Amino acid sequence: MSESNAMANGLAGAGGGIIAQIITYPLQTVNTRQQTERTLKGNKLGLPHSPNSLLQILQVIKSEGWGGLYSGLKPSLLGTAASQGIYYYFYQVFKNKAVAIAAARKVIGHGDGTVGMFGWLVVAAIAGSLNVLFTNPIWVIVTRMQTRTQAERKIMEGKKEALRREASESSSTDSTLQGKLAELESIKPQQYGTLHAANEIYSEAGIVGFWKGVIPSLIMVCNPSIQFMIYESSLKHLKAKRAAKNQGNRNVPAFEVFLLGALAKLGATVSTYPLLVVKSRLQAKQEIGGSSLLRYSGTFDAILKIIRYEGLPGFYKGMSTKIVQSVFAASVLFMVKEELVKAFMALADKSNKLLLKS
Template sequence: MSNALVNGLAGAGGGIIAQIITYPLQTVNTRQQTERIAKKASPAAVTSGGGAPPSGSEKDAAPPTTSHSAGGTVYQMLQLIRTEGWGGLYSGLKPSLVGTAASQGIYYYFYQVLKNKAEAVAAARKKRGLGDGTVGMFSWLVVAAIAGSLNVLLTNPIWVLVTRMQTHTQAERKIMEARKEAILRESPGIANVEHDLVKLDLMKPRPYGTFHAVREVYHEAGVRGFWKGLIPTLIMVCNPSIQFMIYETSLKHLRSKRSRTKPGEKNVTALEVFFLGALAKLGATVATYPLLVVKSRLQAKQEIGNNVMLRYTGTLDAIVKMIRYEGLHGFYKGMGTKIVQSVFAASVLFMVKEELVKAFVFIADGSKKINSKSGK
C-alpha cells in the first residue's frame, strides 16, 4: 500500500472521529454565520437619494433586526436542544460524515502524492548543490493549495447539502415569521395568527432529509446550485495551506530540535501533534474566517429572512450587501465558536491521523515479516 493511500485512509478516519466529536459546535456556528442582523441604521440611511423617502419595495426590502442570535454559544446550544431536541445538534450529520471522509481522504491522498514529489525535487536539488534537501515554506503552500483545490472541486456539493440541513429549521422559522407578519398587515385585528397558520398547515415543520435538500437545491438553481460558494471556498484553500505551512514548519523545527538534544530521536508524541495541529488551525482560522461566513451565506437557503436585499446572487454581491447592511462585524459572526470547534477538530484529526498512519505501517511491517518467514 502506497504512503499516499495510507495517509488518505488515515485522514478520512481522523476526520470522521473529529467531526463526530465537534459536530454540535459546527451546527451552532453555521447558524451564527447565516443569521442576518442589520447594523443600526443611521439617519442618512432612513432616506434614499436626495432625501426622498424610500419606495414601497425598498421599505419591504429593508433588512430587519433580529434577536435570535442573542446569547453565547452554550446558550444557543441549549436553546436548540429545547426547541428541536438533541437531534437538532446533529442535523445533516450523515452527509457531513460522508463529506468529511471524502474530503480528508482526497485531501491527504493528493497532499501526500504532491509532498513526495516536492521532497524528491528538493533531494535532487541538493545533489546538484542547490539547497539543503528540505522542502521550503513556499513549496508547502503550493502543495497544500493544489490538494485543497482538488478536494473543493470534488466535494463542494456535499457541503452545500450539509449547510442546508444545518440551517433548515432556522430558515423555516424566518419564513413562518414572515407569513405571520404578512397576515397581521393584511388583517390587523386577527386574534390568533399562529393558530390559524397551523390550521392552514403553514406553521408545521416539514420533514427534511438529504433527498429533500438535493431536490430543493436542484429546484432553485439546477446542477450549478451544488457548487454554490465555490469561489470563496476555492479562495479558502489558503486556510489549509496556511494551516499545513504552520504545521509542517513547526513539526520540522520540533524534530530538528529533538535530534540535536537526543541524537537519532526524531519522533514526536501524540500530544505534541495535538498542540501543533491546534496552533496551525488557530492561525489559519483567524486569517480566513470572513470567507467562511460568505461561503455559508451562499450555501444556505436564500429565502432565509424572506428579504430580497439579503438574498445573494454571488460572492461579490454577498460581500457588498453584508458590508452595507451589517457592517464589518457581520464577517466575524460566531468566530469564537468556530475557533473552539475547528482548532479542537484539527487537533484531534492530526493526532488520530498520525496514530492511524503508525498503525498501518506497523501492520504492513508485520505482514511483510510473516510473508518473508513463510517464503523461507
C-alpha cells in the first residue's frame, strides 16, 4: 500500500507540475532574464534599468513573438515532470519511513507517534537532494534557452565595440565602419533548440558543464524543505481541526490546499531567492555579463562579485516576478496534486476490490 501511495504521489506531482509550468512559464522566462541581467552599483556603465515584468513580457512579444516567452518550454516540461515525479516519489517513500519510525517510537514510549517539523525537514531535504542531482542538466539547458537573446545581444555589442575601437586606432573611414556594422546587423539568429543548447554547454565545459550551479541548487534544497515543513504542519493542523468539527472527516477542500501551498511557497521563496539568482547566473552563458568583472568562474566567485560590484540588491533582481510565478505555480501544483492523488488512490481501491471479488 505504501508503495502504491508513493507511486500515486509521484505521478500526481508530475501531472500537477506540468500544468503549473505551462500556465506560469512566460513569467519564469522573464524572471530568469531579470536574474541574469548584470548592472554595476549606481549603474556606472549607463545600462538601462530592467523594466517591470509586464513591460518586459510585452517587449519580448514585440521583438521575439510569443515563442520568445516559451523558449525552452519542451525541456522545461520534461524537467518539471522528472523533478516533480522524482521529488514526490522519494518524498513519499521517506515520509512513509518517517511515519513508521514515529509509530515505532511511540510503542516504546518515545514521542506521540507523529512526525515533528524537523522530521519533515529531513525528509524533504533528502528527496530534494536526489532530485537536484538527477535533473540539474535539464535546467542548465532550459536556462541557456531562456537567456539566449540576452547572450546574443551582449556578444553583438562586444563585436560592435571592438569594431569602433579598431576604427579609432586605424585609418578606417566612417563608411567602412558603417559597412561592417551593417554586416553585423544583417546576421540572422541561428536556430537554437535543445540539442544546440546541449552541444554549446558540452563544447564549453564538457560533461561538467551540465552540473553548473549544482552547489547553490543543493543548498536550495532548503527551499522545498521549508515549503513542505510549513505545508505539512499546516495541513496536519487543518485536518485535525476538520476531524474534530466533522465527526472524523479529515478531507481538506481544494481551495484551502491552494492557499496553504501559496503560503508555504511564499515563505520558502523569500528566504532562498539569492541562491536562485546565483544558480541562474552560473547556468547562463557568461557573455551575458559583458564586462569580465561580471563573469563568474564558480559559486563563490559569483557571490563575491555580486556583493562587490552590484551590492545586496543584485541578489534580489526579479524577486517580485518570482514570488508571483512560484507562489501561483505552487498553489496550482498542490491543488492539482491532491486531487490527482485522491483519483489515483480511488482507482487503486476499486482495482483491489475487483481483484478480491475475482
